[in-house]
Amino acid sequence: MALSELRADIIAFRHYIQSERGLAENTVLAYGRDLERFARWVVLVQLPQYLKPTLKDLARYVAFLHEEELAPPSIARHLVALKMFYRFLRLEERADATAVDLLGSPKLWERVPEVLPxxxxxxxxxxxxxxxxxxxxxxxxxxxxxxxxxxxxxxxxxxxxxxxxxxxxxxxxxxxxxxxxxxxxxxxxxxxxxxxxxxxxxxxxxxxxxxxxxxxxxxxxxxxxxxxxxxxxxxxxxxxxxxxxxxxxxxxxxxxxxxxxxxxxxxxxxxxxxxxxxxxxxxHVDRERLKAMHKQFHPKGGNASAPLPPPAPLAPENEKPPAA
The missing domain is CATH 1.10.443.10 (Intergrase catalytic core)
Structure with a gap:
């Protein structure tokens, strides 16, 4: 993917929201800066195809915005800008609706951190x-x-x-x-x-x-x-x-x-x-330790794969229970 192609799409998008959507100049400038950050990230992580991002790709971008130490309102604006950008690409028949739908998915915020052994x-x-x-x-x-x-x-x-x-x-x-x-x-x-x-x-x-x-x-x-x-x-x-x-x-x-x-x-x-x-x-990423702690300290932790002991025999029907 050539960076020049992505930058050309961003320029076309800015012209679209300014001339056809009539957005204020400050809004156009802010969205442009947000998308320039996205373009830099695409180059940084060598995203192979920006026209068809996956949920994992977008979650990585959200993580990058957090690492840039942006405030939550600023991160939200970046995602709004990206969502509008992909809507524009869909209108231009350069991208399908999948990217727009993913950007509206709650799962985008439910990230489990990536951990190395x-x-x-x-x-x-x-x-x-x-x-x-x-x-x-x-x-x-x-x-x-x-x-x-x-x-x-x-x-x-x-x-x-x-x-x-x-x-x-x-x-x-x-x-x-x-x-x-x-x-x-x-x-x-x-x-x-x-x-x-x-x-x-x-x-x-x-x-x-x-x-x-x-x-x-x-x-x-x-x-x-x-x-x-x-x-x-x-x-x-x-x-x-x-x-x-x-x-x-x-x-x-x-x-x-x-x-x-x-x-x-x-x-x-x-x-x-x-x-x-x-x-x-x-x-959430350390479940094995939790299982080991449960096994060690719970009175009935034991081995989950071991067979359960047979139930105690029932008392004969004519036998009276012991007195209290």
Missing amino acids: PTAVEALILAPQPGDRFYLRDRAMLETLYATGCRASEVVNLKLNDVYLDSAFCRCVGKGSKQRVVPLNRHAVAALRSYLVGTPDEGARPAESATEVFVSKSGRTLTRIHLWALVKKYCKRAGLPKTVSPHTLRHSFATHLLSGGADLRTVQELLGHASITTTQIYT
Whole structure:
């Protein structure tokens, strides 16, 4: 799919809603910006056919909007713009009604997070190899993402003054400028040390740089889009699905903690969720642990596949029950 084709459709759509629908200029500009974001996402995830998106494709786009830290009203407007765009494409006989129907489906919001098994996470983290241009930086970024469960924006904005390697923790600034302290495991500490003291030839941090931890070769701050592109690059190298994103490591971090026995409140605090309701989505992907806990602690947990004991024999009809 050529990007030029999608951009041509967006231009035609803007002309349509302005000239034929008579929408206000500000509305036309806002919808145009929303669809430009969609076009960038299509290129980022290499969507093969934007004219026939699936529910899974659209759910991935909704996840991307959340990762961009857009407010709920802004996300809703993006989806309205996309729905109008696909209605226009249907009028032009370039797309069928399926996309419009999917954008109105409640299932679009009922997303179960994608989670990688620990072996796949390890493969992704080990994908940057010595000899790569930014080997030390990229390995440290991936280790930090998984060790902390931070959002992409929190990782790229992480300041040197907020990293305490001797004490193995970092201070993250999340949504609403709320701060939280997150531990760093020994793998992340080792990777960060190597990145901060290594040589530029290995992809270490340049001496003259911005205040952020992770920077470009010229010392400039990275963006969320840079981080997305890096994860996609190493996913391809590790043979992982194209759907994996920086947020997948955040989901995996939370799920693996719950699988290991962490309680929901602790995971909520580590993720920086304002409400535990948001954290509860991870309980849906850890059913095996729930079954194991039930089996261990319920008086009649036992083995669900084991045959039930035979019922106790009934007392003869002429036998009186024992006195109370």
